[in-house]
Amino acid sequence: MDSGGSTTFAVEKTSHPVSAKDREAILANPGWGRNFTDHMVTIRHSEERGWHDAKIGPRGDLQFDPATMVFHYAQEIFEGLKAYRQPDGGGALFRPQMNARRFHNSAVRLAMAPLPEELFVESVRELARIDRDWIPSAEGASLYLRPYMLGTEIALGTKPSAGYLYGVVASPVAGYFKSPTATVTLWVSENYTRAAPGGTGAAKCGGNYAASLAAQAESLREGCDQVVFLDAVERKWIEELGGMNIFFVFEDGSLQTPPLTGTILPGVTRDSLITLARDQGMTVREEPYAIDQWQADAKSGKIREAFACGTAAVITPIAKVRGRRHDFTMGNGKAGPVALKLKKTLLDLQTGRSNDTYGWVDKLF
Structure with missing residues (x-):
């Protein structure tokens, strides 16, 4: 065998x-x-x-x-x-x-x-x-x-x-959230980190999720839905949520997501969205992005949307971000057009409503 x-x-x-x-x-x-x-x-x-x-x-x-x-x-x-x-x-x-x-x-x-x-x-x-x-x-x-x-x-x-x-x-x-346009508010964790270089961040093991629960509980106490983790070394670079990868949408229509350096789970949804976005003519960068820069870009209007992604929820638009040193809103605080378009494109592929040109859909019967 x-x-x-x-x-x-x-x-x-x-x-x-x-x-x-x-x-x-x-x-x-x-x-x-x-x-x-x-x-x-x-x-x-x-x-x-x-x-x-x-x-x-x-x-x-x-x-x-x-x-x-x-x-x-x-x-x-x-x-x-x-x-x-x-x-x-x-x-x-x-x-x-x-x-x-x-x-x-x-x-x-x-x-x-x-x-x-x-x-x-x-x-x-x-x-x-x-x-x-x-x-x-x-x-x-x-x-x-x-x-x-x-x-x-x-x-x-x-x-x-x-x-x-x-x-x-x-x-x-059912759908992870009741409304397809539901948004989440994130809490920036400063007391906890999800993974460190050389650790198990790129592995899907229960210990990673157990270690995230205290931070998630803190986010709920602060009136937020999810926690966003920063890197364990400099405590400034955005990594991922407790169980989802993250994307940012800029005013020029380009997308950015943190790179896979060993501390971030290589998500199937993340990989699929990068391909779909590029095929729709969007520029997608896999580059580090700092939490303070995110706040500045959100307040200046340089960044228009942000969304989390994963198998469970597919795409979840981010409305607000809060923390000890951070408090800002993405755009108008509602689900943005890029997130909704990419979500529909991906779901149409998965459910057979559009033609699969990638060989991603594995027919069972």
Whole structure:
């Protein structure tokens, strides 16, 4: 299986699926990350056998010994991608190969056994196909797929685990925000940083998100929606939000986003938007941008819009930025035309409403 060749998943259909009536009620109002499909993927890894025992079976609990290494040394990574209902009733994933590559890189950074990228893609495809009835048709809704991997060796000792479990669960979700034009207010974190050079900022591991929660709680106490992190060295360069990349739109129509220097997660949505914007004739720069410069440019009108982006929310316009030393509004405080245009372009691709000339849409059925 480690060779990356085609894998046969042992499939066991659940004997107690959610009824069609109950499933439709869930899909009518799925919320976010609270409801799950009938099945899940599991694949095991050991030093002796490599990746083996690939299964798709009924979704259920996992059992672990209290000394399982993930609980003590946090060898854990995950991904997030979506399956979208298409106009012909079919389903499709969006750029799963890019998630597979990032998952592989995350594993390498955390000294975990890398999952072959072909096996990652095959696992999410197969789960989405088996639970195809869970892919919503409502506007803005999708089936969110959550691959993850964790260290399973039972031992206390600071070293890489000798065994791993890879899994995938799926959850029907609505739009991350109720309104497609919803905006957010950011809090500039001065007490916390998200990542440092040489750290795990470019990996998608749970520890990064756990470390961001205190800063996010601070932003909520200050009446803001999200936190924006600055670099850990100079405390001046904008990096990203707690779980989203960020773009700036200038008066000349150009876009800028912080560069991938190892402390920022290389987002699939970020990469897609850079390509789409350039193909629409926009200039896109991947360059550092200072928080004080952002405030000055917003107040002078040099910068017109800013937005965050990620798989969950796609694009989220930023209305205001606040902090101990900062307080400014983007444009008129509403969703800007560039953000809305790019969001529509991307969603039309993902949902099959426009022709995919990039080879990004991975048809499932």
